[in-house]
Amino acid sequence: xxxxxxxxxIVFDKNGGELQYKEIPVPQPEPNEILINVKYSGVCHTxxxxxxxDWPLATKLPLxxxxxxxxVVVAKGANVTNFEIGDYAGIKWLNASCLHCxxxxxxxxxNCKEAVLSGYTHDGSFQQYATANAIHAxxxxxxxxxxxxAPILCAGITVYKALKTSEAKPGEWVAITGAGGGLGSxxxxxARAMGLRVIGIDAGEPKKKLVGELGAEGFVDFxxxxxxxxxxxxxxxxxxxxxxxxxxxxxxxxQSTEYVRSTGxxxxxxLPHDAYVKSEIFSHVVKSINIKGSYxxxxxxxxxxxxxxxxxxxxxxxxxxxLSDLPKVYQLMEKGxxxxxxxxxxxx
Ligand code: NAD
Ligand code: ZN
Numbered sequence: 001x002x003x004x005x006x007x008x009x010i011v012f013d014k015n016g017g018e019l020q021y022k023e024i025p026v027p028q029p030e031p032n033e034i035l036i037n038v039k040y041s042g043v044c045h046t047x048x049x050x051x052x053x054d055w056p057l058a059t060k061l062p063l064x065x066x067x068x069x070x071x072v073v074v075a076k077g078a079n080v081t082n083f084e085i086g087d088y089a090g091i092k093w094l095n096a097s098c099l100h101c102x103x104x105x106x107x108x109x110x111n112c113k114e115a116v117l118s119g120y121t122h123d124g125s126f127q128q129y130a131t132a133n134a135i136h137a138x139x140x141x142x143x144x145x146x147x148x149x150a151p152i153l154c155a156g157i158t159v160y161k162a163l164k165t166s167e168a169k170p171g172e173w174v175a176i177t178g179a180g181g182g183l184g185s186x187x188x189x190x191a192r193a194m195g196l197r198v199i200g201i202d203a204g205e206p207k208k209k210l211v212g213e214l215g216a217e218g219f220v221d222f223x224x225x226x227x228x229x230x231x232x233x234x235x236x237x238x239x240x241x242x243x244x245x246x247x248x249x250x251x252x253x254x255q256s257t258e259y260v261r262s263t264g265x266x267x268x269x270x271l272p273h274d275a276y277v278k279s280e281i282f283s284h285v286v287k288s289i290n291i292k293g294s295y296x297x298x299x300x301x302x303x304x305x306x307x308x309x310x311x312x313x314x315x316x317x318x319x320x321x322x323l324s325d326l327p328k329v330y331q332l333m334e335k336g337x338x339x340x341x342x343x344x345x346x347x348x
Pocket of ligand 2 (some may be wrong): 045046047067093154155
């Protein structure tokens with residue numbers, strides 16, 4: 001397979017700086033890495049946070065973002081035994097971890113202190129050729145729709161893991177905030193496939209429509225509801241047993257401590273800048289509620305989340321645009337105007 005020396009990428013030199021669409025060298029895989037010719041990459045809100053420098057964790061600079069990359073293996077390092085040239089493979093947020101610490105050993109690989117993050121501490125999938133640690137890279141079956149599977153590689157894995165973390169049982173209610181966005185629209189489908197009843201919380205008619213089509217039984221518009229807590233409690237006959245926060249909003253979390261059902265579980269997934277959880281302690285104790293964080297997923301969560309996709313239980317609601325359109329996608333995302341997920345076609 002002929003691999004070019006130069007490729008197209010989107011690069012920034014400083015947080016919030018210009019998103020440069022330009023030619024850069026194709027990276028060489030390390031002995032434990034594969035080189036993937038990325039065909040499609042989803043754009044996650046995390047990529048926007050990374051570019052803006054929203055979080056108390058520094059990015060590498062200059063940086064190529066992106067961590068929902070689906071493509072074809074075109075080269076591999078000498079130690080790689082689990083991928084062959086021509087296989088489909090996926091780049092995910094967790095590019096590598098040490099595999100021998102306490103957290104890696106117990107399947108909490110994302111909590112590894114040495115975790116390498118695609119599109120954050122390691123150049124990611126907003127380039128035509130990207131490297132990934134072979135042990136952590138996602139396995140994708142031949143003939144898969146690479147544009148469709150791209151959002152599963154972060155959004156899908158993350159919400160699937162968050163739903164497992166909630167310990168909600170079939171027949172119980174789960175509220176999903178940010179339900180019309182990239183993570184939320186997949187969370188509705190994973191929840192339904194797991195036998196849960198869903199109420200979506202987000203804003204505007206297009207998102208309400210999508211949320212309903214995906215199988216949510218209720219929708220509350222957070223920009224219109226005069227009493228969101230009451231509306232959610234009424235729609236779920238006493239409050240949801242679980243809440244999955246895909247919204248990038250501190251207020252949504254505070255509200256959920258009021259509407260979650262007694263003994264229920266709130267799972268924090270969205271990562272708003274400089275935000276805190278506020279829960280009134282008396283009610284928290286008397287209702288005996290739980291608040292947990294959930295951070296992407298392990299290799300096993302990855303394989304399971306992809307299996308749901310391959311069996312047709314979840315599909316991505318995508319709009320495909322070219323790599324050079326990334327700045328426009330960020331503008332729409334900042335305004336909360338994206339319904340589902342934007343996916344970049346790396347050939348454009
Ligand atoms: P997105 O922009 O596609 O969706 C966010 C949605 O939240 C939008 O539809 C928006 O309208 C909605 N929203 C905003 N304020 C709200 C409110 N008060 N109540 C209800 N909904 C509200 O973003 P995304 O790509 O789905 O990512 C969501 C968040 O999850 C980001 O902060 C991202 O960084 C984070 N994330 C976390 C993990 C993890 O492992 N924990 C993994 C991936 C992404
Ligand atoms: Zn992501």
